[in-house]
Amino acid sequence: MTTSREVRLVARPEGRPTRDLVEVVETEVECGADAVVVRNLAMSVEPYMQGRMSEHVDYATPYALGEPLGGHAVGQVVASTVADLPEGTVVLHEKGWRELSRLRPDEVQARVPDGTDPLALLGALGQTGFTAWVGLSLVAGLQAGETVFITSAAGAVGAVAGQIAKAQGCTVIGSCGGQEKGRVLRGLGFDAVVDHRAGPVRSSLKEALASVGRTHLDVTFDNVGGEQLEAAIRHMGDHGRIALCGAISTYDATSPVPGPRNLLLAIWRRLRLEGFIVGDHETHRSRFDQRMTRWLADGTVVDPRTEVAQGIENAFDGFLRMLDGASTGKSYVRLAD
Amino acid sequence: MTTSREVRLVARPEGRPTRDLVEVVETEVECGADAVVVRNLAMSVEPYMQGRMSEHVDYATPYALGEPLGGHAVGQVVASTVADLPEGTVVLHEKGWRELSRLRPDEVQARVPDGTDPLALLGALGQTGFTAWVGLSLVAGLQAGETVFITSAAGAVGAVAGQIAKAQGCTVIGSCGGQEKGRVLRGLGFDAVVDHRAGPVRSSLKEALASVGRTHLDVTFDNVGGEQLEAAIRHMGDHGRIALCGAISTYDATSPVPGPRNLLLAIWRRLRLEGFIVGDHETHRSRFDQRMTRWLADGTVVDPRTEVAQGIENAFDGFLRMLDGASTGKSYVRLAD
Structure with a gap:
């Protein structure tokens, strides 16, 4: 005892x-x-x-x-x-x-x-990194060269997701709260940062896209919901995919929080929004482990x-x-x- | 001239x-x-x-x-x-x-x-029927035996969609406005009807599910958005698919309409919401034409x-x-x- x-x-x-x-x-x-x-x-x-x-x-x-x-x-x-x-x-x-x-x-x-x-x-080598990889690779079907938006990008999952997307040759925009986190994200290789504390995400995201020479997003990895998800939908291109991983903006709510007001764009632009739970994807774990072990070893991903x-x-x-x-x-x- | x-x-x-x-x-x-x-x-x-x-x-x-x-x-x-x-x-x-x-x-x-x-x-043999078939078969991936909810089921697309789902051995619930339309839907083979004018869709849909001996929906074909989409999300089972075809409840709005307040369930239940435009699927048209011609000829689908x-x-x-x-x-x- x-x-x-x-x-x-x-x-x-x-x-x-x-x-x-x-x-x-x-x-x-x-x-x-x-x-x-x-x-x-x-x-x-x-x-x-x-x-x-x-x-x-x-x-x-x-x-x-x-x-x-x-x-x-x-x-x-x-x-x-x-x-x-x-x-x-x-x-x-x-x-x-x-x-x-x-x-x-x-x-x-x-x-x-x-x-x-x-x-x-x-x-990065555990559930956190696996969640990032499952959402991008298996749920959103991320392809090399695409433009990706990651919400709560300075969080555990987001920070790894952004680096995985960079490793696949994508252009990556991340949202975070505050300039200090923005500097961290740039240090991790993010191409542009949206500071949700600095103003409306919708217009900041538009500016971020312009700053990287893009007009729209192909993939969003969403941890936040609310305003950030709505802004993402606004800027998705045709056939865009949104992996719904979390909705931290809504977790404190004591009454139901309205969803994105622009879901009609999901029809017009043929968007796919898909929620996932990482535990459903265990059969892919060893494939992930191999990649992430290599990425960590060669410095592609830092943790x-x-x-x-x-x-x-x-x-x-x-x-x-x-x-x-x-x-x-x-x-x-x-x-x- | x-x-x-x-x-x-x-x-x-x-x-x-x-x-x-x-x-x-x-x-x-x-x-x-x-x-x-x-x-x-x-x-x-x-x-x-x-x-x-x-x-x-x-x-x-x-x-x-x-x-x-x-x-x-x-x-x-x-x-x-x-x-x-x-x-x-x-x-x-x-x-x-x-x-x-x-x-x-x-x-x-x-x-x-x-x-x-x-x-x-x-x-049924034109864009209307093709839209119903594309949404159910290609977008939602409807499988035999599943439980399907079709909103605006007495509309042109919905009425055909319900019959296509029945032809595939599914249990089909349709929403419509008013008892007369409900009678029409039952005549078309719908297993249960939700009258959105008679009360909250969320509770009516729960009753409709119980009346057909089911606990949840596998697929929703949504033409309406708003309250009906939110009710559908509430009753979707794990890995459910929602084909977003239209949002007639929002077309009159002069300011943005809040989206479903329960999108967190899309994560918890691993839902997929996917918008589509029928014109993207023309390569499947001849396959559809063959089926629908047969269904109309043998009375499986009426128009x-x-x-x-x-x-x-x-x-x-x-x-x-x-x-x-x-x-x-x-x-x-x-x-x-």
Whole structure:
């Protein structure tokens, strides 16, 4: 038996989540038969977690009240009754939000290979990067030379998506909030940036297109919804494809948010809008892993990240900081060294 | 030289079109070299024409001010200087809204075969039926046994779409306005009907699904937009497909109309919304023609139609009647016997 702490949901959010939705609780963890105990090094905080705190989400199980939250984490096995997962093994799993996680063998999603930075498994080489690649390649069918708009491009998924599109010879425009993030995006190779805090996205996007010598978008990878999705639709060309990955502009809403007012353009321009959940595409994971490993090795893709908090007691504050847009790239909480 | 009359656009609509947008003008028509003159028997009136009266449409050329409107018509050659289009030939073309149409050979879209009712070329066997088939088969990828929702199902395209879906072994729910149209839809084989005048479409659609023993829709063929599209999204199952064909609920709007407030469900349920323009799919026309000819011959599909007016001087009133929802199936204006 070892003492651990975990973050439990004690109330469901109405609007933007607040610190009082959770409690940090001390627990005792025992390995028992056919299991491992993992000391978590770092855990991911992601926008989708806001949805799972609500009971209205329907594509995933809502987090249960009184139970710990969950999400991706990487950690090291510190106790084991599983022969091929000895102590010292570094693994990726989905029982984050706790210092120690007890895992059955089938709950271990991947071993982190020697020489690989465990944090990469939370970022470009993990679900984050896979989401970017699935949305662009499998959902939007991105082709070399196309013009791509990525919303929330300074976020974890967006920052990788933009680099994947650049790697495929595309012209890439990203949206973000604030000039500092814009500089980060340009550093990652984005051709143009739309600062949604600086004015109407619709006109900024038009200027961004003009600045790269293009008249329209072929693909949009949307994490935001609302005004940004509407602006994207406005500037899509015929037969454009929009991968709907998230709608962070609407997650705080306590009443339904109107959709894009220009959906008639989807008919006139033969647009395809398609939502996706990355978990549906696991059969393509090894193809992705090979590419992303190569891209990271040769520097085609870099994996920007922000440590939004340290320690389980501060993890939820880190999550809130990420929601506030205070971070760039992958947001994670460091739980141990 | 022969005297004809034609309907010319003299003002652009703001909101619902009105009679004073057009003038009926007498003209002289001369056949000249390499052309035919056709006396039109009937012309089509369709919702898309409202869009083309505006200068803001961007997938098609707006109708020019001072020029005659256009659209599908069938008529008989009464003068010809084209060897293989002798007098008496019955043809389909797109220079409707006039009593006599002068056509170059390449403006003749089809000859009406002997024994075929010319009006069928305006309806199930023409662009109307082709639109229904393209949307269901090519855009939505309809599969046998699926559950389909068709909005404006008593309209020209919807009435044929429902029957095509039934022919493919699907369960079909249609929306329409009023009990009389509901009876017509049931007569065409629709399994359930949603009367959008009788209450909220969202709850009526839920009841309709329950009445046919289904929990969700696989495919929606949308002609309406607005509340009906939002209701459809609410009841789509995972990986559902929505073919966006039209948005008649928004055509009268003088300011932008909010889109569906539940687009987040498109992500959660991996929905695909895809707009289409039937003209992009001409390469599939002969495949469609074969099927629809057989379906009409064996009674699988019937071609409901409403004569909304007689005579060119009343054609625009017929168009307005169609917009008001006064007709069922294909709306046409009879111009000659």
